[in-house]
Amino acid sequence: MIRRCPESPDKGPIPIDNDVSRPREQCGVFAVYGDPRAVELTHYALYALQHRGQESAGIAASKDGAIRFHRGMGLVSEVFDRHILEDLGGSAGVTAAIGHVRYSTTGDTNLANAQPLKIRFIGGELALAHNGNLVNAGELRRELEEQGSIFQTTLDTEVIAHLVARKGGLPVVEAIGQSLSLCEGGYALVFLTPKAVMAARDPNGIRPLSLGRLGEAWVVASETCAFDTIGATFERDLDPGELLVIDDSGIKSMTFKRPGELRLCIFEYIYFARPDSDLRGLNVHAARKRLGRRLAQDFPVDADLVTGVPDSSISAASGYAEASGIPYEMGLIKNRYIGRTFIQPKQEMRDLGVHLKLNPLRSLVRGKRIVLVDDSIVRGTTSRHIVSLLRDAGAKEVHLRISSPPYRYPCHFGIDTRARSELIAAFKDPEEIERIVGADSLRYLSLDAMIEAVGCGRRDFCVSCFDGNYPVKIPEGVSKRMFEGPSGSPITR
């Protein structure tokens, strides 16, 4: 991981592998109940959700009244093989399983923090997997530790496990419901017991979670693209504050906490979700195209071609091209085969390293005035490098168009966006950023334009990273930590 000040005179490399200049996906969860191919289906679904986390993957399955699980560091393809899937009950008619892919937003990156977690308590065995963040995890953890709980991980998920275990005298569904009512933040959870699967979504619906149907079976996933992969059909999104219980008697819905306003993370549309997923009934690719069209209407420019930063900005770039009448071209080629283990280049190889991940199509960009569409600017390093790549390839002008507003505040709900001190737009205006990234012009979509383009109203989305108004009260210690840089020293304007 390379960290570099956006204003550093040394251009430095684009962080090839673990790009800290972009918001990073959180986690993906999946659950299935009632299909004898449960383990294989979960395995496939995790491939579909891989974009949400590449650090670790895991599956838990209930077999013969007990829960087996396997987790490992790396991509789904690295963590599972035929033997492991068989051991989990792959061809043994196991009908219920949950799965998880992880990118760490809280907790360290190590195997102990991989999910699903499995616990054995007075209520029996329980496995759980989590996407999101509890803003009061620190507080809850302290209280639990004072009461004698011993933690083995640094995960919020383990806090939930301990809360459930402490209510072990209650039926497990009640214990889960009561525990979740204490949890503040943005989260989507799946649980597995030897007899049931459960799924829950935070009271503001910040993190997405959908219910699908596969024949007689029920499936739950962070994104609907997982349903397409396994041949399931979308039923509905889980409601905010809803706890679903699926077992042999069917599916039951209950409310574990009075729902607040629905505030789905708008960044799912902008960047995180796969273009073939639907959120609230709107396809993500279509939403990104609308953002691009609006960008073209609000910020036109005379240019020869439009290109997008692959992969997440291609839909918005095609929308910009359509609305502006300027042809869309594939100006940048992304290398998809750079694995997590790529060794960062030494100083003398840095210039070459830049071209490893992204390479401009020289014959296309040479001598051209280019509209470069990107979904966001977080630290500014990536934008600066891409603009410079295009210029080095002979582009005459590079006009940067961002399909979201300036990213000014950190996320507390499961997205790793760095501390506020590392967000370039927190302390610099667009003109300064334009100069730093070296673009001929830089324009951001306004907050109102973004919301109008996606549809629905302002109060339907979490837009906290743009306006700093969080839908959940953030404990003072947490917000102070996120204001400060990694060194702990507050930034000065």
Ligand code: SF4
């Ligand atoms: S703060 Fe931003 S990234 Fe985080 S949940 Fe809200 S909209 Fe999404």
